[in-house]
Amino acid sequence: MVDNSVSRGSSITSETDDEPAAWETNMKAGQQLAEVIRTTLGPNGLDKMLITSDGKIIITNDGASILDRMNISNPVANLVVTVAEQQDSKVGDGTTTAVLLAGKLLSEAETLLERGVHPTAIARGYHLAASHAADALDDWTVSIDFDDDDRLREIARTVVTGKWDESGTEFLANKAVETVRAIERDGRVGFERITRKTIPGGSFYDSTVLNGLVIDMNESSTDVVSPETGLPRRYDDATIALIDQELSIDKPNGIGAVDLTSYEDYQALQDYERDIYESHADAITASGADVVFCQQSIDDPVRYLLARAGVLSVERTRRDELHKLARATGSQPVTIEELSSATVGTAETVDRRSVGPTEITVVSGFDEFKQVSVLFRGGTEHVAEETKRMLDNCFYALKLAIEDEAIVPGGGATEVGLARELRTFATGQAGKEQLAIEAFADALETIPRTLAESSGMDPIDAILELRTAHHDGASAAGLDLQTKSVADMTERGVLEPLYIKRRAVASAAEIATMIVRVDDNVSVTGDHGTHEHDHDHDHGPSGAVHSTEGYPWAVGHSMGH
Template sequence: MSGSNAVHDRLEVGDTDDVPSRARNFEAGKRLAETVRTTLGPKGLDKMLITDDGKVAITNDGASILERMKLSHPVATLVLEVAEGQDTTVGDGTTSAVLLAGELLGEAEALLEKGVPPAKITEGYHLAVSQAVESLPELTVPVDLADDERLREIARTVVTGKWDESGTDFLADRAVEAVRAIERDDCVAFERLTRKTIPGGSFYDSAVIEGLVIDMGESPTDVVSPDATLPNRYRDATVALVDEELSIDTARGVGSVDLETVEELEALREYERDAYEAYADTIAGVGADVVFCQQSIDDPVRYLLAERGILPIERTQRDELHRLARATGGKPVPVESLTRATTGTAATVERRSVGPTDVTVVSGLEELEQVSVVFRGGTQHVADETKRMLDTCFYALKLAIEDEAVVPGGGAAEVALAREIRSMAAGRSGSEQLAVEAFADALETIPRTLAESSGFGPTDALLALRNAHHDGDHTAGLDLETGSVVDAAEAGVLEPLYVKRQVIASAGEAASMIVRIDDNVPMAPRGEESGHDHDHDHGPDGLIRSTEGYPWAVGHSMGH
């Protein structure tokens, strides 16, 4: 899936040899940032993503947009890696990170035109990042994270603007419900959370279900019992987990068996009957009520298990088999290794329908509790968007609970940090001072963009924020409904500190790395490089690993 052809064309490596490489690099990074700029914030606009074969997806999630774009310029790819790292690490702040990186490149370009050396620019950016990271904890807002309403406020900050007020409240409630269910001792264990998207119905049908939900259509798990009289619910069920198929072994390459007499046919049938009986007897012998098999189950085994009152479920995906092991305390083993010690226990195993989809819900022991969130929507795209938004909520709530640190949103943190960074810059005397001040200016692109995307004048909004912070109101942020300055903490506009810290660090790292590049050098394909006799310590793909220079200067050594 890709963005528009126009965006693709702008981000390709051009054939304009008269344009310096550094200028083209900066332009690629800035244009990528411009692509996602209008999606920032609760009032951000959507992008229509169109594939080459005409398929369409609509989203305003920066990570989703960027990962689907066709990018051929190497610097655009580097900035994309910032987005991927931000999304993987903290699950939020992707658009902010790319936008800030693009703004930093624009500031660096202006500094270079003034004659500031690249080394001084990266030094100034490094100083500014260090100051921001040091100052962030001072901006944290004390919150009682045992209060579910506070958590709902954090979730609403993520969701607001994507749905109406009732939809926002509904998703915030589901996010808090799910996170509370997997929280233990102020630690949120995502490994106990399973997420399923099932189209059909309304997104208001999305639900948190205690237990592991196995989608029969997606797995592709199939309830294979031919006996319709088997119950739909088993209580205090013993669960067997088999990680092989329950079928007759055949020699590889043998397509048929030639039988010349009736006795040979009867002997073959008896062999198969004995093998199937052995499978069923082994499973019944361990006291199993339900058996989950990772591969297929032959029809005769299905009948034999059903006769013994055992529910067989085949073709369970390997990751689901491992989740079942966590949920029930069982162990996936070959059938010949199945014993009572390898079985697990489930409070209930229930077959039910969720919209048009059949699922099996397994509820395990309390100490091994598994929780599932089923995301619904009228179409697969709506269900996927609901899942994406709730995933972002889960990350935000996890970080808030485990770090016990949140900062005011609405641009409050960025303006406060810009003020601190400018104060630090005043004490510098070298040309790096200009880069430190430029970093502060770039930070304020976040509140400017929030105001602009909400339909308010960015200059007036930023000036009002600066005045409020100058008067000592360090939690002053923008009310994006009215355009006025409010106390963001009191308004419940809160964001995890770790997300802000990662945004600033990632954007500073990417911009500094790009600033240090003065030329793009084509490389020979692997295997065609000429030999050399110097003793650099090379990492993967021949990149020099260095312990010198700045931490973001991957492959850069001050000695080369």
């Protein structure tokens, strides 16, 4: 049994006491990682405390978040982690499903190997099963109206359920749909139109969606200069200038000091600097700009002169934000010499606000290139980051659902249906590949089994009831974790994008097949040139070449013997 808390220095290593066969070591490494994920990250479990190797305490129930921080040295377990990383980076959700399925596929493969099934037959059977499952997934798609915001909220709630309480889940689902709807254009969702900022120091429920592009003023090393008259907090119908250089005085290279022999020399230097600063300020005001964003620093005299003219100056704007401003406002990032009325852009409003301890500027009012910004709040930076992670997952799911126009029932309904389909498919196959396809079907049912365990249901009874419901034609029957019963997932609004499910199954099958085909673990050192090819090696019981240094690498059947 694996403890539900992940303690300091938690690791999965490649060390064994009895030197088992290579395939057995590999299978158990993958299974061990999947077991940690299953017991620690049950899909409807509670938050877990993670103590990292540097003593930092993290509380999370997100699979990708914990895997990012686990200390894993076994190369096979790292391959399984790669599945999770790719799942998270490509589709934003389904991490736990992918790892659980990969681990169960390895467990089933171990059983088949002990029964004498050759690894090639297992790999071929898994490949056939994954291909057939990918084709069969289309049969479980649910037709919905993607103009219906209630349906989109159901998809977002399915992503968050089990990772937040009920009110928090509803709040995040509403914010996710509000954000995606704001940037959707003709059935396409462009993430480049979303700006995400984490601002600690407030309630989780203070997270908000703003129309416009948010610039974090605290990222600048200096404050906005306000003379006695004060700069306005809001600019309407603002003209925007973007400067892609430092507004300072050029300093000659190789000169560390300036020698002044008289007061006249000092005065001349002062006049020179003042002329440069005034020319910078005059160029900006002559362009008609109300607000200037500079990618580098702005010297204080320039900022003061601009403030006297009523121009808001923001220095050290991040380059990605500068590009977003350019796309949204129509302005061009140029040098001060190139700045003119032809290179500036416009915004409906530029509004300076205080959000907790952070000063922000919201640039809004774009039509063609609408931008929205999501402010993730929380009492601590970690809470704000977890909120961001959850909403990012929702954004991915909604994007895939809207663009692909394909969703499938959740709650284990799709996995049970696929398992039933694969068992039928297996009967038509000759050879031992049939056993591997049936094993693949059994592995798919680990998802509803884990759901049942984590919600307090009897997993055996739950699986039997699901099989019976699907046999009777209820293809959307899954587990309702709130009522602890089998129900129609489409009616209950438990829905997942088809692409997330398809990728999780394909990725798990691919990595399991790769590991199954490994027949030897070889430790390779970097010292290749000092030995003759035909010298003796010290071989262990598994046939692996042992060395005091080097890294274990997997050598597959395709390399020969």
